[in-house]
Amino acid sequence: ENGIVRPKGINVSFHLNPEIEQHHFGHSHPMKPWRLTLSKGLIISYGMHAAMDTYVARQATEEEMEDFHTTDYLDYLRTAEVAIPDDSEEKPHNLGGSDCPIFEGLFDYCALYSGASIDAARKLCNGQSDIAINWSGGLHHAKKNEASGFCYANDIVLAILQLLRQHPRVLYIDIDVHHGDGVEEAFWSTDRVLTVSLHKYDPVCFFPGTGDLERNGPQSEDNPGAHHAINVPLNDGIDDDQYIYLFETVVGRCVDKFRPTAIVLQCGADSLAGDRLGRFNVQVQGHGACVSYCKSLNLPLLLVGGGGYTPRNVARAWAHETSIAIGCSDTIDPEIPLHTPYREHFRHTTLFPTLEQILGEPKPNKNSPKKIQDIVEHITEQLRFVNA
């Protein structure tokens, strides 16, 4: 009736919890859990929920979170009092500054989005799902003992640790505009996880400042993780053509050499044009092409969210990517349904606004063809050291 058919053969599970959306980082903070409400509203108005198994996430237990995080940090996270952000003094575990404020229900928020990613990973392990989705996860900066860049618990690391119980090799790919430093660091010393991040790179003025092309894991004789970190540092204004070419070329070569048995794709939507914190000219189509490519590899696939600071575009991207997962992206109407909740927030009523509609005037593209070729060459060279 609306183009949604439940596909035979491929199972998609959708992990969410409306409680997550009730948390607030503070009035002017760019991270708005409300973007999840907008995304889910759009996904449901298309009827896509009918083609997935939906699970309301439970809280991860402290024991599960201790798979990665220290007890000391988790205790502090649980008991930290709500405070007015103040960047001037030393903060235990980097909590309570402006990036990572302490807010009402902080621990529950962390345990819920972590629980959703852990459960999603378990669905892939036991074969109940082929693709599992948690748009509230993807919080890639969190470290084992501290918060960083709007991220408190690293649900991606927790999910990959679940996958590693069954899977010999996991490929992690990160298309958030920021470097996936927390995940990279967590698996720095193992050859069972290959991490790939595409990001805006500027060590001086773009967070977190790491992720240069040469950063490929500690290169010592006795470290199996050497060469198992791949970084794709980019400049402002990259467009769909360049981004898709890089993604498919780099990820294709990683898959050929590393032969992953499962894939985790962090779909941070701040790499989209017009993002409040981002710098790229990637469109909903280009962002979605990364999901299509991963799906085409026919491996268990975990899709998580991440950044995304212009909520209407986050919702467009994650709804489109949900449709790719379930296989109805070619049949749904690109015109946003009339009954979509908060439809007035979309301004343009298409899933695929043009760059001109998003930005007025596109950002100049600072990525030369030579830069793109140099990246591909360096990474191809790095991958000579990676074997399944």
Ligand code: TV1
């Ligand atoms: C409160 C109110 C906090 C307004 C933070 C942008 C704000 C930012 C705010 C902001 C902001 C950052 C830094 C500087 C490190 C700091 C979810 C020395 C208008 C995955 C995290 C970016 C991205 C952190 C997270 C960054 C993710 N940028 N307004 N803060 N200090 N922090 O630069 O990868 O998307 O910007």
Ligand code: CA
């Ligand atoms: Ca990234």
Ligand code: ZN
């Ligand atoms: Zn980001």
